[in-house]
Amino acid sequence: MQPMDSSFLIVTLFSPLFGSCSSGLLGKMLGDRFAKSVSILGMILSLAASWYIMGHIVYSGPQDKLVPIATWISSSTFNISWDLRLDTLSVSMATIVTSISFLVHIYSIGYMSREEMPTYRFFSYLSLFTFSMLLLVTSCNLVGLYCGWEAVGLSSYLLIGYWYTKPAAVAAAIKAFVVNRIADLFFLIGISLLFILSGSVYFSDIFQRAPELLRTHYDFIGYDFKACEMISFLLFVGAMGKSAQLFFHVWLPDAMEGPTPVSALIHAATMVTAGVFLMARMSPILEIAYYTRALILIIGSITAFFAASVALTQTDIKKSIAYSTCSQLGYMFVAIGCGAYQIALFHLTTHAFFKALLFLGAGSVIHALHNEQDMFKMGGLAKKLPFTCVVMWIGSLALAGIFPFAGYWSKDAIMKSAWMYNSNCSYFAWVITSLTAFLTALYSWRLLFLVFHAPSKNQALTSKAKESPSVMINPMGVLALGSVCSGFILSSYYIGSKHTHFWGSSIFTGTNNHILSLIHRTPLFIAQTPSILAILGILVAYICYVRFPILPTKLANSFSGPYRFLINAWYFDRLYQIIFIKPYHILSKILWNIGEKEIIEGAPLIIADFTQRSAKTISRTQNGSFALYALTLVIGLVIILTTFLIYH
Amino acid sequence: MNILETIGVAPFMIVSSILFTIGLVGIFATKKNLITILMSIELMLLAANLNLIAFSSAYSNITGQIMVMFSLTIAAAESAIGLAIITVYHRNRHSIEVRKTTMMKG
Numbered sequence: 001m002q003p004m005d006s007s008f009l010i011v012t013l014f015s016p017l018f019g020s021c022s023s024g025l026l027g028k029m030l031g032d033r034f035a036k037s038v039s040i041l042g043m044i045l046s047l048a049a050s051w052y053i054m055g056h057i058v059y060s061g062p063q064d065k066l067v068p069i070a071t072w073i074s075s076s077t078f079n080i081s082w083d084l085r086l087d088t089l090s091v092s093m094a095t096i097v098t099s100i101s102f103l104v105h106i107y108s109i110g111y112m113s114r115e116e117m118p119t120y121r122f123f124s125y126l127s128l129f130t131f132s133m134l135l136l137v138t139s140c141n142l143v144g145l146y147c148g149w150e151a152v153g154l155s156s157y158l159l160i161g162y163w164y165t166k167p168a169a170v171a172a173a174i175k176a177f178v179v180n181r182i183a184d185l186f187f188l189i190g191i192s193l194l195f196i197l198s199g200s201v202y203f204s205d206i207f208q209r210a211p212e213l214l215r216t217h218y219d220f221i222g223y224d225f226k227a228c229e230m231i232s233f234l235l236f237v238g239a240m241g242k243s244a245q246l247f248f249h250v251w252l253p254d255a256m257e258g259p260t261p262v263s264a265l266i267h268a269a270t271m272v273t274a275g276v277f278l279m280a281r282m283s284p285i286l287e288i289a290y291y292t293r294a295l296i297l298i299i300g301s302i303t304a305f306f307a308a309s310v311a312l313t314q315t316d317i318k319k320s321i322a323y324s325t326c327s328q329l330g331y332m333f334v335a336i337g338c339g340a341y342q343i344a345l346f347h348l349t350t351h352a353f354f355k356a357l358l359f360l361g362a363g364s365v366i367h368a369l370h371n372e373q374d375m376f377k378m379g380g381l382a383k384k385l386p387f388t389c390v391v392m393w394i395g396s397l398a399l400a401g402i403f404p405f406a407g408y409w410s411k412d413a414i415m416k417s418a419w420m421y422n423s424n425c426s427y428f429a430w431v432i433t434s435l436t437a438f439l440t441a442l443y444s445w446r447l448l449f450l451v452f453h454a455p456s457k458n459q460a461l462t463s464k465a466k467e468s469p470s471v472m473i474n475p476m477g478v479l480a481l482g483s484v485c486s487g488f489i490l491s492s493y494y495i496g497s498k499h500t501h502f503w504g505s506s507i508f509t510g511t512n513n514h515i516l517s518l519i520h521r522t523p524l525f526i527a528q529t530p531s532i533l534a535i536l537g538i539l540v541a542y543i544c545y546v547r548f549p550i551l552p553t554k555l556a557n558s559f560s561g562p563y564r565f566l567i568n569a570w571y572f573d574r575l576y577q578i579i580f581i582k583p584y585h586i587l588s589k590i591l592w593n594i595g596e597k598e599i600i601e602g603a604p605l606i607i608a609d610f611t612q613r614s615a616k617t618i619s620r621t622q623n624g625s626f627a628l629y630a631l632t633l634v635i636g637l638v639i640i641l642t643t644f645l646i647y648h
Numbered sequence: 649m650n651i652l653e654t655i656g657v658a659p660f661m662i663v664s665s666i667l668f669t670i671g672l673v674g675i676f677a678t679k680k681n682l683i684t685i686l687m688s689i690e691l692m693l694l695a696a697n698l699n700l701i702a703f704s705s706a707y708s709n710i711t712g713q714i715m716v717m718f719s720l721t722i723a724a725a726e727s728a729i730g731l732a733i734i735t736v737y738h739r740n741r742h743s744i745e746v747r748k749t750t751m752m753k754g
Contacts (some may be wrong), residue, residue: 035727408688622750623750623753624749624750625746625747625749625750627675627678630675631676634672634676
């Protein structure tokens with residue numbers, strides 16, 4: 001059975017690449033139909049293979065082995081080969097990626113059907129993204145992971161800017177790329193530092209030497225840091241960029257300019273969770289980096305609160321869900337900060353289901369309303385789009401963490417672990433995330449009520465809405481099923497009684513880290529708080545948007561300061577405009593006027609001017625009289641002959 | 649009695665270099681007539697032939713004199729071609745003044 005698994009992993013990885021290449025290169029010749037079928041064929045192969053391996057792991061126990069593919073870099077001390085790491089962590093991530101990606105591929109057939117441009121490019125990019133993400137999760141060393149990391153960044157860029165005639169989409173794509181690049185710089189430095197200190201970029205080598213890193217100190221601008229703290233901090237900054245944590249979150253709401261299936265796949269379910277995956281992958285180092293974990297706790301919880309508060313005031317349906325994603329990613333980092341990597345991955349998995357579902361539902365609404373995204377122009381769509389309404393309800397229930405939906409199991413586990421972790425930071429995180437649980441329910445039901453249940457504000461727009469075709473509905477149905485069931489099915493494997501058997505050696509837990517058993521001893525009141533707060537949030541949303549719809553406007557008017565603070569997303573964009581973009585503009589202008597115009601363009605101009613003037617002088621000798629030419633010739637001959645005779 | 653044995657090869661060379669210089673100066677000092685240039689070229693060629701004959705005699709080697717026979721023949725042909733060119737030139741431009749041949753001006 002063993003070699004079978006390896007080849008199945010190779011199939012999982014490469015069939016999306018095959019689909020991407022053939023639909024991208026041949027799509028123009030053979031048409032959209034071919035492109036769609038070949039990329040979906042690739043996804044089916046990949047999906048089947050990954051589910052097979054997953055089933056095998058669940059059935060016959062965890063594995064930990066390398067699947068060699070090729071040698072990549074081979075120099076004296078720096079050797080990298082391209083091997084795939086087959087363990088529970090990589091396979092579970094690969095399964096999520098292929099599953100969501102497959103459903104999104106199917107959904108896209110319906111969603112992109114009104115496009116005027118040929119869509120083979122879209123399907124090629126989607127499959128390319130899937131390949132990159134699989135490359136990221138299956139890599140056995142940090143350099144390979146970094147390659148996948150950059151490749152998902154690239155495909156995200158391509159897909160955000162898919163509608164390249166829209167200036168906003170192009171700007172958003174560049175913004176996402178640049179913000180990620182800044183964070184990636186830290187990630188790259190982290191990898192280099194890790195290589196310098198441990199001599200290898202392979203996970204297996206690094207993890208063996210993790211105890212040494214605890215003892216090693218690294219001197220940085222005169223301060224002495226523990227190597228493991230330094231490295232995990234740098235890697236965390238990289239993860240912050242990809243996972244849109246506070247300070248690096250600015251690209252995620254703008255990324256909603258891309259097509260909605262892209263938002264569901266990349267900016268909700270898979271790519272943005274790569275940071276969480278990286279943290280879980282580096283668990284042996286994070287386990288010993290206490291201070292960095294405290295920082296992760298704080299950043300994660302503040303991000304969760306910040307994004308939820310901003311989501312309250314957004315008018316764009318997709319942006320509201322995007323901030324919600326940002327907030328949920330904060331939850332995952334809180335779990336990482338508590339050392340509960342398994343819980344983080346559990347929330348990652350359930351979140352992938354319900355957030356992809358919410359996005360696809362939003363896409364279905366947008367599709368029905370012909371690209372209208374403003375929630376305040378919608379309303380009364382429950383009768384027009386009954387199925388979409390039901391799945392959005394399921395997604396929101398899962399997001400808010402209502403029993404027995406998926407979010408209840410994962411989100412409550414995170415908050416329990418924050419309480420039981422028993423440090424100042426974690427109590428802070430618990431308070432903040434509890435507050436966020438209230439806000440989460442509030443903004444989710446605000447969305448639901450505004451879109452589906454409030455009276456319609458624009459009859460002309462909403463009366464013509466029709467339920468989406470079955471090619472879009474069926475993937476949503478599957479995801480809705482996942483949002484209902486994945487919580488209680490997976491909880492025993494991911495964090496419950498079977499977790500040691502399930503994860504095997506793929507996630508490292510320190511000897512004094514008992515968080516997974518501690519969460520079962522959470523006091524009842526603490527354990528119930530998030531659910532109570534969520535129900536409270538739903539009630540508040542009901543009062544504000546159904547019973548007294550005038551209330552939110554009044555609140556916004558009487559608290560205009562805080563309202564503007566929230567609707568401008570805490571003025572982060574404005575702040576970055578002042579701190580980074582303005583000085584950069586001024587610097588660029590100076591460099592353009594002096595560096596470019598004066599020096600780089602000026603120097604060749606001076607040379608050209610000199611050449612021209614000297615040429616004018618010399619050309620006077622060319623007067624056309626061959627007598628003079630003959631004289632010159634004779635003089636030259638005499639000089640040469642004389643020289644030859646004298647020095648011969 | 650060979651005259652060369654009494655006066656040596658030097659006077660021949662002096663005469664030939666004078667002839668050569670006259671020819672050379674004739675080429676670039678001519679302002680008026682193209683035919684003068686043709687004649688100057690002939691003069692330079694003859695100066696070279698004189699040198700050949702003188703040395704051929706001095707070294708009792710007939711090769712030089714045979715060479716001169718060939719070059720004289722070629723010179724005759726060459727001046728015929730030159731004159732033909734000048735005739736055609738005159739037909740086109742109605743003048744063979746050297747001063748007016750400035751088509752090569754850069």
